[in-house]
Amino acid sequence: MPNNSVEQAYKQYIKDTVKLFDASGPDALEFAALLYHYESRIAEITPSESVLRDPLSSNHLISVGELSQIARSVPWLDLLRTIFPNSKLDHRTDVLVVSREYFSDLSELISTTDRSLLNNYLIFSFVTAFMPYLSADNKRVLDLYHREFTGVQEPMERWEFCIQTTNKFFSFGLGSLYERSPARLRVRQRNDYVLHKIFNQIRYTFANNLANSRWYPLEVKAQLTSKLNNMTLAVGYPNRLLDLGVINAYYEDYTIFIKDFFQNLQDSIRNAQRQLEMKLIEPMPESKWMDALSEESVSYIHEANKIVIPPHLLNPPLFHRNYPMAMLYGSLGVQIARAMLRAVDSVGLAWNSRGQLTSRSIYTNR
Structure with missing residues (x-):
């Protein structure tokens, strides 16, 4: 019997999924037990969350x-x-x-696992990856699992799911389309001015407190001061990413098929893989941080030493350039300050002002 409700819900999801492909009850039960055991073995050799969050320990x-x-x-x-x-x-x-030991252990696990179980694991991983995009009857299995696992009673509306999926593969195109609207273009400069004013004031206060702090050794203060001085702010999309030539070049390999959602999905996955490769071999100037433009909150990007404010946050009630400054500091100002603190937390100390990983400086409370 499952040891807890999470295990029970996941095994039930596995059983219900394979039954969609005509597996019998006993076969589905055995499949779920073996697959859960194999995934548990993978989890046992996977590095802990603390290691994965540490850029020096996990790179x-x-x-x-x-x-x-x-x-x-x-x-x-x-x-x-x-x-x-x-x-x-x-x-x-x-x-x-992430670690030599992990890949060594993973290789040993693969070599000592029955081939039929490996095949079942790969097939099930493939099926579950596409499960959200299948018909409503098939997706009902996934909705039931989400309800048991997360407590969410109602699945996402289909229109909302379609928007989410489109944004997943076309976030740059959708965001730039929104930013290129006449109403947004008219206020870009004024919004940028107000938010840079807030950013500079927070950075000045931060730097002043750092200079008077007794927590950090002098060499660490120098490192953090350099980081703050070189930190930049991106307010929405830069002008270059609004250029139609840049946008069209970014999506030039995409082909959209009318009334063929699944074909579009497969092509979008392949093109997303090609874009990932281009980021590695021929990155755009904005490649390190442009994904943060579609996040739900203000982000700090270690690799770019940059704070990014997504354009969709620049709307009431969260923001309007004519709000009193106290309100602006209490809304986006708080998010900017929180993002700035990430530059000097236990993870941030591993990155220098140029976005490069360095040996983490040790500091003590003096």
Whole structure:
């Protein structure tokens, strides 16, 4: 019997899913038990959340050749060449891995697992990835699982799901379309001025408190002061990302098929993979931080040392340039300050002012 309600809900989801593909009750029960056990073994060797959140502990530079020696059960070079066909990869190519031990343990787990179970795991992973996009009858299984797992009683409305899916693959296009509307273009400069004024005041206060703080050694103060001085603010989309030539070039490989949602979904997934490869081999100036433009709140991007304010936040009741400054500091000002603090927390100290990982400075309460 399942040990807890989470395990019970997940096993029931697995059983209900495979029954959609004509598995019998006993077969579905056995499938769920074996799959849950295998995923539990993966979870046991996966690094902890504290390690995954730590950029120094979770980023280790090794070559593809070394990775292939550590984890022999996976043909890494062939796999990476399939995912990134235009990147000219070989055994000398460097990659970042979360840890050598994890990939060694994962390789051993794969090599000691029955092939039929590995096949079932891969097929089930594929099915569940596409489950949200299937018909309402099939999706009802997923909705039931979400209700049991999260407590949400009603599934997302179909129109809302369609908007969410479109935004997932076309967030840049949708955001730039919104920003290029005449009403938005008229207020861009004034919004930018007000928010940079707030940003500069918060940064000045932060720097002043840092200079008078006894918490940090002098070398750490110098590092953080440099980081603050070089920190920038992006208020919505920069002008370059509103250029139709840039937008069209970004989406030039996309083909939209009328009345064929699933074909569009598959093509969008493939194109998203191509865009990821382009970010690695030929990044745009904004590649490090442009994804934050579609987030739900103000973000700080370590790699760019930049605070990003998504354009959809620049609307009442959260923001209007003519609101009293006290209201603006209490709304977006608080979010800007919270994002700025991320530059100097336990994770932020690992990044320098140029967005590069460095040895974390140690500080004590003096």
